[in-house]
Amino acid sequence: MPQERGTWSASQTTLDKATKVMEAAAASGDLYRNGLGMIASENIVSPMVQKIVASDLHGRYAEGLPGKRYYQGCDDFDTIESVGIELAKSVFKAPFANIQSTSGTVSNIAALKALAKPGDAITAVSTADGGHISHARMGAVGLRDLNLSTYPWNEERMEPDVDGACDLIRSIEPKVALIGQSVFLFPTPLEEISAAAHEVGAKVMYDGAHVLGLIAGGVFQDPLREGADLMTGSSHKTFPGPQGGFLLSSSEDPAFQKRLNNAIFPGVCSSYHLHHVAGKVIALAEFEEYGAAYAKDIVANAQHFASALAAEGFDVLAESRGYTASHQVLTRHGETDSGAGAKAARLLEDAGIITNMNMLPGDTKAMTPSGLRLGVQELTRVGMGRLEMEEVARLYARVLIHNEEPSKVKNDVKELKSNFQVIRYCFNDEERTGYPF
Ligand SMILES: Cc1ncc(COP(=O)(O)O)c(C=O)c1O
Numbered sequence: 001m002p003q004e005r006g007t008w009s010a011s012q013t014t015l016d017k018a019t020k021v022m023e024a025a026a027a028s029g030d031l032y033r034n035g036l037g038m039i040a041s042e043n044i045v046s047p048m049v050q051k052i053v054a055s056d057l058h059g060r061y062a063e064g065l066p067g068k069r070y071y072q073g074c075d076d077f078d079t080i081e082s083v084g085i086e087l088a089k090s091v092f093k094a095p096f097a098n099i100q101s102t103s104g105t106v107s108n109i110a111a112l113k114a115l116a117k118p119g120d121a122i123t124a125v126s127t128a129d130g131g132h133i134s135h136a137r138m139g140a141v142g143l144r145d146l147n148l149s150t151y152p153w154n155e156e157r158m159e160p161d162v163d164g165a166c167d168l169i170r171s172i173e174p175k176v177a178l179i180g181q182s183v184f185l186f187p188t189p190l191e192e193i194s195a196a197a198h199e200v201g202a203k204v205m206y207d208g209a210h211v212l213g214l215i216a217g218g219v220f221q222d223p224l225r226e227g228a229d230l231m232t233g234s235s236h237k238t239f240p241g242p243q244g245g246f247l248l249s250s251s252e253d254p255a256f257q258k259r260l261n262n263a264i265f266p267g268v269c270s271s272y273h274l275h276h277v278a279g280k281v282i283a284l285a286e287f288e289e290y291g292a293a294y295a296k297d298i299v300a301n302a303q304h305f306a307s308a309l310a311a312e313g314f315d316v317l318a319e320s321r322g323y324t325a326s327h328q329v330l331t332r333h334g335e336t337d338s339g340a341g342a343k344a345a346r347l348l349e350d351a352g353i354i355t356n357m358n359m360l361p362g363d364t365k366a367m368t369p370s371g372l373r374l375g376v377q378e379l380t381r382v383g384m385g386r387l388e389m390e391e392v393a394r395l396y397a398r399v400l401i402h403n404e405e406p407s408k409v410k411n412d413v414k415e416l417k418s419n420f421q422v423i424r425y426c427f428n429d430e431e432r433t434g435y436p437f
Contacts, residue, residue: 040375046426101245104234130183180207194227213238217295241283308393350406
C-alpha cells in the first residue's frame, strides 16, 4: 500500500512540544488580559488588524514596489500597499512614505544605509541618556561602521543640551544628525539642531519609534516640519499597529526617495512580511479616524498618572517640566546603580503589572538600574482614563511603598482590568472580543 501523503500522524513527543508552545502563548494572553501592560514600547492590535495579520498574506512574497514586482500573484497586494502608502503620507503628512520595513531597527539600518557610508561621522543621543541600541556602535551605527559622537545631555530638562548639541554638530560636521530616544519624555528642540546640521551639510534623521502615534496625532512635535529630512519609527508602540516599521521623509526629490526605497529593498529586506504590512494599512486607516483622540488621551493619562504617582509618594522624574509630554513616565526607586528598578519591576510583575527597569541619569549598568520606565498607551487603548490612572498609582503604592503582598494586590489588578477588555480607537467590524487569545 503506498504511503499516504501529508499524513496527520505525529509522535507524542513532538505534539507535546507544540502543545507546550500553544499553552505558553495562551498563558501570555491571560497575563495581559488579567494584568496591566505598561511597557512603553508595546501595544495591542485591533480586531480587524488581528484578522488580516492571520490571513493568507502571511505566506506570500512581493519584492519590489506596487506595479513593479518580481513575482506574479501580487495584484491584490499592490492594492493594499498602494492604499497604505497614500494613507501613511496623509497620516504623517509626509511627501514620501515606505511602509515595508519589518521593524523600527530595520528602518534605522535602512536609513543609515541611505544617508551615510562606512567611516562617516554621526551624532546621536547616548544609550545612557535614553538613545536606542540601534543608535550605538553595538547596533545599527556600528553595523554601518559610523563614527559616533554623542550629544551632551540636559538632565534637568531630559533632552539634549541644545547649545552643546549644535556646537558638537558644527565641530564634527557629521553626515547624519540623529535625534530621538527610547526614553522620550519631551519633544526635542529640533529646529535649532536641524539648522546647525543643515549648515554643515548633514541630514537630520529623527527616530520617532516611541512617539510616532503622538506625532501623527498632533500632540508631540512635528519633526518633518521642524527640519528632519527623514523620520523612522516602529508601527507598534504609540502608533497602535502590528509589529513593523515606517520610513518617512519630507523630501520631494525623486532621486532621494528612490535611494530610500532601495535602502529597504533590496537593501535590508527581501520578504517584508505582507500580513504585517496589511495590518499596518488597517491601523493607518483606523488612525486616520481615531488617532488624534487616542494620542490626546494617551498624553493626558500619562500626565495624570505621573501626578498621581507623585501624590502617592513616588520620586517621579522631571517634576519641573510637568513630568511628561509623551506616553512615558520615569520613576526612581533607589540609589544610582542599586538595582532598585529591577526589584520594583519584579514585585510589580508579581502583582500582575508588567513594566521594565530602566537606567536613569547617573546609572551606569543596564541590569541594575535605579528606575522604571512606564507607558500608558496600552491602558489608554482599552479605555482607561483619569480615575483609573489614580487607581493604578494606588496599586503601585500598595506594592512598592506599603509593601503589601503582591499576590493580594494581583486580585485587585485583575478586578480592575476585568472592566477594560474592549480595544478602542479602532473599527468595530464585528463583536469586539478584546485581547488576542
Ligand atoms: C528609539 C527607538 N528606536 C528604534 C527602536 C526599535 O524598534 P523595533 O523594536 O521596532 O525594532 C526602539 C525600540 O524600542 C526605540 O526605542
